[in-house]
Amino acid sequence: MNRLILHAAAAFHLCCSIALAQSGFPVLSDGEAPGLHILHEKTYDGTSLWGYINGGADVYLEYGFSQLLARKAEADGIKFQIDLYRMQNPASAFGIFSISAATCPGGDSLDAHHCISRYQVQAARGDFYVSVANDKGTPEAGRIGMTIVRRLLSQIGPSDPMLPPVFGIPSLRALGGSMKFMKGRLGIENGFPAWEGLFSGCDTYAAHILPVRSDTVELSLAHIAFGSVREADSFSSAAGFQNFRPAGVQRRETEGAIRCLWRLSDTECVYLEAGTGYDRMDAIVSAVDAFVTR
């Protein structure tokens, strides 16, 4: 009996894999969540995303958008908007997720990168950013939304983007925080506007930013790869440093903020910005210092 179940499960997953391979998208059919009925679905390729979300499309295009499958569905009188954005790579999918999801109440565990709120479940896995929104905000709507997202994620192989090693420093890992991945002008504008000024001269950078906020600490640590030496110089200048060139750490303290910049190469750095008064600050700086100079 157990063997039969295993064979059936294997066949099911094979069917899913074939369907995913054929369409490029996870499948979702009527009845796969309680009462679910798919009303309409449409795909958008490349810049036709403007036809779906107008100017909202630009940030997706900037991150590297491939295709969207937008489904409208209904279950027990609740309307669902089920959007599967296929991005060009896992980093882009995670990036879009990281700027689309902010403070998340959390809840039942779905995936490494997920965000659950009353009206919406969002997740990033592999090349996909998934958003399932409902129009009721009820617990039932939430449960159905979760079922839909689980069904979709189960068909996507885990392929998370690699993080820069600096974020593996144990004392940083202990701080928690929610990683963001930024690209381009709209990325920073939408995802981390506090640093918009720092990146005002940069268009072709890629930045992992870990903001940490608690009662005792407010800091943001970033690993940034700039598209050019000019952009690196522009950033360091905006952060108040003379230039990007010196090796090792540059540190300055002004107006209640500490800023540290570690140059890793002509176009790559680690940057830390924190409020003064955090008693573990020197330990954090030393840990990054040791990591960079090892």
Add this chain to the structure above:
Amino acid sequence: MATRRTFVKSIAAGSLGAAVLTPSVNTVLAGILPEEKTRTNAADLTKYPRTEHSMPGKFPGRVVQVRSEKCIADNVFNRGEIDRMVREGIVKLTGEEDPGKAWRMFVSPSDVIGLKVNPIGGTLLSTSHEIVHAVIAQLEAAGIPRKQIVIWDRREFELHEAGFTEANFPGITITGTERKDAAGSFYDAAGKLYGEAMIDKQWSYWADVEQSYDAETIPYMINEGKHSYFSRICTQQVDKIINIPILKNAGSSVTLCLKNLAYGSISNTGRLHKTLWSETSAEVCAFPPLRDKVVLNIVDGIRGCYNGGPGANPQFFTDYKTVLVGTDPVAVDRIGYDIVLKKRIAENIQKEESPKGKKFLELAQALGLGVADPAKITLESVTV
């Protein structure tokens, strides 16, 4: 002649993680030339003399904010209360106690009146039906024939998807510039986009930036090149416009009166979002088809959003329980901007104002469309 050159080089799929981990790969990332001011035909605006109806309208620098705790509860919009909020707003703005007389300060029974809504968020976050019903009911009570009221936006099918249909708004014309036929095709039997017949090439916003569109995209843009043509809906079909945007953010700025009008009234917008957002939002509104026809702005802030805009990301929806009313779109936008900014700071989305956030307001003020300086805006708050 290009005054701004943007070089976009893509990072090969899958290489980004490696690019971050391996500095040498950074060489695949492209450089970009310093930003220069992109030329537009805003200089031509001096050719068009202002009229008595030109923005900022009858009440420059004046905004009424109406709040009600009862306008929405448990996800249900209270139509009666929203109707009351709109009425209070008009009465307070005009100082005219008779609502009918107040409305007739802006429109007359002979006018064809276009209600410019924002349906882009579909059923999740579009201009609410309740506020549009309120405006229609009050216009009718003021003597405006129902048949002379038009609900419009750029995309007719988005209006339908957001529920702006004959069934929900019987007797009201519902129309858009970009459209499909009953079979879902954007093209007529001759292979011509239906949208082409809806643009007026006499009126164009020219900007020295262009974008090519593929076959999937062109039906949503209508034309390529450096011109964005105004919709015939605003150049020919309607006499007056009542603008009813939603209170929502667009990155660290807002998409309210000016943005709703500008991007909702012209073709070929894909080229304009990224680098000319502020200029387009301000300058397009300074052309006569909008500048001289928009008589009133009523911002639907019953439910709006503070992040994730201009799309509809429900995690960031919030019930502002507010309606803003004014003839001056710049002043109304400035008040709305402050409301959204305050919420974004409260929610830790941003710590302080972005330097670019209100650039479009400053440009609009410089074009004479209204008042952006909060010190010169009279804000009257009403709680019903």
